[in-house]
Amino acid sequence: MIEVTQQTRSGWCVVEVRGRADAEAADRLEETLRAALEGHPKVAADFSALDYISSAGIRAVLQAARAAEGRGAEFAVCSLSAPVRKVFDTSGLHHVLKIHGELPC
């Protein structure tokens, strides 16, 4: 289960995701990020309060990033929580995603 909030700051649409991004939440996560990308040229996914991400959650983030590429939009994944950072490091996601230590705005 995830909770999502969205706000616009300094030209960035910041999507804060809380909770567990697993198979049950993956579709909602991808849809939320894609919807944000449709309305904004710059989207930051704030994962500071994301406690857990599974393979299904990672696929959702990757497909949102793919959608951003297709639109020529900027998509950054920011402020990873410790457990999520561990998963990202294991998967080598820094090779394919823009990962920021802090929010860009």
Add this chain to the structure above:
Amino acid sequence: MLTMLEEIVLLAVDEQTGHLRSTRQFGTAYALVGAVFFDLALLRKIDTDTEAIRIIDTSPTGNATLDRILAGMAARPQLTTVREWIEEIFHGRQDLEGEALASLIRHGILRHEKSKLLWIIDVERFPVADSQRQRLVTLRLRDAVLSDGIPDTRDIMLVSLAEPCGLLGYALTEAQIAARRQRIETLSNLETISRKVTAAIAGLDATMRQAMAKIV
């Protein structure tokens, strides 16, 4: 839409001869188990994290192979890691390749031919009846490796399964594979299932090397 298992087996069929080709027999057997897990993950029946595998939904998929594996997993809750399940299905000697071939024949994508070699030995061939399907899988594999963008989920899975099967060489030249080695490794590393398939193959290789050293 074909399953990941069917796509990998289709990729392994030599379009000219109808024979199955693979340069890494055990690698292929492990990768086919990985393909089944990817199919179950795409259908939201299972999910994985860096180690564990979790069953989300045991309702039937309509695919006999996937349903049999899913039911088997539901009946063994004591096995919880991706690695344990890869080994369990691998050592169960399930004929995943044969089931995928049968399905591809039913779909009219392959034909089944039997002949005799030296009038005695049965030889099976699976000539391609619908070459467009195989060409599409090959093209997706090439694009995923040669482009710099983020591939579709299924194409990431395809690369990460084709690599341990030794099937990349049927879609790409040796020079292309060498030039894109980092990209292939990056895509293959993204998914827990393919990381564990690679680890299982490495473990088997090490065991076989130790066994050979004892014999010699």
